Amino acid sequence: MQVSVDATPVEEFDLVMGNIAHGGYCVARLDGRVVFVRGTLPGETVRVRLTDTSKASHWFGQAVEVISADPHRVDPPCPVAGECGGCDFQHVDIEFQRELKQRVVAEQLSRIAGITWTGSVEAVEGSSDGLGWRTRMQYRSIKGRPGLRRHRSHDVVEVPDGGCPIAHPAGRDAAEAACRGCEQAIVMVTNCLTDNPEVSVIADGQLIAGGETMTAQVGQRRWKVGAGGFWQVHPGAAEALADAVVAGLDPHQGDEALDLYCGVGLFAGLLADRGVRVRGIEVSRQAVALARRNVPGGRFVAGRVERVLPRMKAKANLVVLDPPRKGAGKAVVQAVTRTSPRAIAHVACDPAALARDLHLFEINGYVPRSIRCFDVFPMTHHVEAVAILKPKV
Template identity: 55%
Template sequence: MTAAPGEIVGPVRVGPVAHGGHCVARVDGRVIFVRHALPGELVRVAITDDSHDRFWRADAVEVLEADPERVSPACPVAGPGGCGGCDLQHVSAAGQVAWKTAVVREQLQRLGGYAWPGEVEAVEPRWGWRTRLGLVTDDDGRTGMRRHRSHDVVPLPEGGCRIAAPDPVLMVDGVPTGPAEVVERAAGRDWRVAADGFWQVHPAAADTLVSAVLEGLEPRAGERAFDLYCGVGLFAGALAARGVRVWGVEYARDAVEAARRNLADLEGVRFSAGPVERVLDRLPARTDLVVLDPPRKGAGRRVLERAVARRPRAIAYVACDPAALGRDLGYLLGGGWRVRSLRAFDLFPQTQHIEAVAILEPGPA
């Protein structure tokens, strides 16, 4: 089979969902990752990338047999060839939860050997939720978002981005358009965060994740905890408010400075800046609890080895990528740990992304 970008192929019967916001189809032995489709649909696709020997990429541009969960996208630039920000506007709310559940289960089983029996939990609101928004400008000065897997700019439609909050923290070409620092409210207190720093973008995300971590760890006053990849101190603050002594570690020095300011009123909280795998060697030899909230690539074996060497009674792993979570779970499960609970949340509606909180404890799987 041969084809070139822009060529129409089909009819194609779409296969299962895959991590990355697409489904898998096969045509004459060729794997094609298809966006803007649902499993089981019969579609015609436009090839968008034929540069890989093992697979191609394509967009579903004509639906011949539609799945019952298909809906019309609310945004006029959310479809094939449009903005790359929303992967799933063509899928109903229930269908998105089912889609993400399938992805999480597959990634955890394949990469971690863990059979997750749960389902992704929906979180409101599903529209107008993105409190931080990054835009770019094209050569003509028009503001928009990148096309999927491209540097091309798709101008914002009339009415703006459908998933953006009414007054988001706005970045244009990487530069904040408003105050350099903003105040966020979560876990019962205010947090001062740099406009270009990290903070969860869904208004319910911070409280949802803090609640899941606290419920899972059941912290006790007087215990010790490590908050690794601590950012501006969200989980450290929640633990310290329960009477736990916390050591927070974050690579970004400006985030550590913000964490110290945010939690200056709490006793028993210390922060260090630097690579987590190195700073860990300077922390106490024992701890009761560990919170891990790594970037998308995950914590990795070196950090996990140093964390479990402290013999904590429980670990909370907060993940924004099910693949990284699966890989790291595989290491922990192989090292004598077991999953006590694992919850996943749809904190990025209309997109492929999820957040998950796994609670682990020593013992057989």
């Protein structure tokens, strides 16, 4: 079938959806070729508009009409959900979103690392309906209003009236005000589980509202974070991940620990509070300065982990690593295992990267004793994991 949209020929086909795939797509087949389709659920029959046919091995498509719907399909709470690239699963019941993420994590761990995982994706405090949770948003201005990029595009989609539904409500008015006079804006909210959230706005690289540093809290402990820097974007994420890391490592008084990709010292601070001597490595000099402020007894180095750690020739009882989305990689994994820790906590925001790293750790003598996953990115395909590794017996 071929139809025309704005005088441009667009191909559409009725396809039956297969399994969920990493990235929020379902897998379909068209004349033997794999098509990754957005906005669908496994088992549905869907009219699909092809959006990218540039690769010989696989194509991409977007659902334009659901012919046979899965019972877990719901009406998206956002009117631009099918256009904006920020959300993948607004058409899916929130509980079933976690089931789909569980399937993806299990498939990636099995296929890449040979690990059988039967855990679940756990909900966290702060967003029972999957909305209003995102505390750091990066907007583009469009017609004087906040906008977000289309899926797999540099084009911009205007957010609906009232703001982006997954953005934390405390930052929505600030985004509207900033985008009336700038090209791009970063809006960050902290302390949002309290009655007094902090809001900072950076417009076109300049701080125009709030403070350059903000306060974030986990339990009774507080950290200073940069208005444009990294902190977990879900209100309940830092506490959930920190609890999983500390419980899994089981720190003892006098232990030596390495906090790699340490940011402003979230894990280092909690370990130090338990009598652990901590050292951290982080590429951002601003974050290192804040880590030194947040954890006065720790030692922190600014630099790339893959360059700094091999030169340290350190020994450690415990290691935490929270690498970027691409994962830690071979050089870091080898350097970590050479420190001979009794336990490693690997925090990962991409299941494929986690699986690759766990395979490398297994080659170097460490295997996971537990893997927990957390739904700290509702309405998206993303999921956060904490793997606790120990030496092979």
